[in-house]
Amino acid sequence: SECLFCAIASGDIPADVVLSDDDLVAFRDITPQAPVHVLVIPRAHHANAADLANADPRLSGALLRAAGVVAAQEGIAESGYRIVTNTGEGAGQSVHHIHFHVLGGRDLAWPPG
Ligand code: AMP
Numbered sequence: 001s002e003c004l005f006c007a008i009a010s011g012d013i014p015a016d017v018v019l020s021d022d023d024l025v026a027f028r029d030i031t032p033q034a035p036v037h038v039l040v041i042p043r044a045h046h047a048n049a050a051d052l053a054n055a056d057p058r059l060s061g062a063l064l065r066a067a068g069v070v071a072a073q074e075g076i077a078e079s080g081y082r083i084v085t086n087t088g089e090g091a092g093q094s095v096h097h098i099h100f101h102v103l104g105g106r107d108l109a110w111p112p113g
Contacts, residue, residue: 005097009043019070023062026070026102035105036074036081040066045097048087052098067100076104084112 007013008027015027018038029037042059046052053060064083071077081104086093 003097005041034103036076038070038102040100047096049085067102070102082108
């Protein structure tokens with residue numbers, strides 16, 4: 001596979017994994033934009049959130065639930081955090097395998113840029 005996140009999900013490319021199960025993997029972003037910056041990805045390849053939701057609503061829910069578990073594990077559930085998923089070049093999506101960014105550990109500006 002030429003997909004970077006498929007390679008991380010399979011273990012072919014190493015990552016700092018914080019949560020993993022049969023459906024998904026969560027790992028620290030290599031260029032963190034906040035003290036906590038974790039990416040949550042399904043093991044199955046789907047390009048973006050809409051594709052995932054159409055193809056596998058159960059897996060969409062599992063990913064969202066995992067984002068909350070990561071936030072609790074990382075100690076940012078109370079202070080506040082953001083779940084972000086970029087879709088398309090104009091939104092800054094650089095890896096075309098759906099991922100939820102879980103960001104926290106500092107004040108987050110709104111609206112985002
Ligand atoms: P996006 O730009 O929304 O598609 O997000 C892709 C994210 O993947 C960026 O925040 C990158 O820093 C992150 N990233 C790219 N390569 C790696 C890697 N090998 N391990 C962890 N995170 C990565």
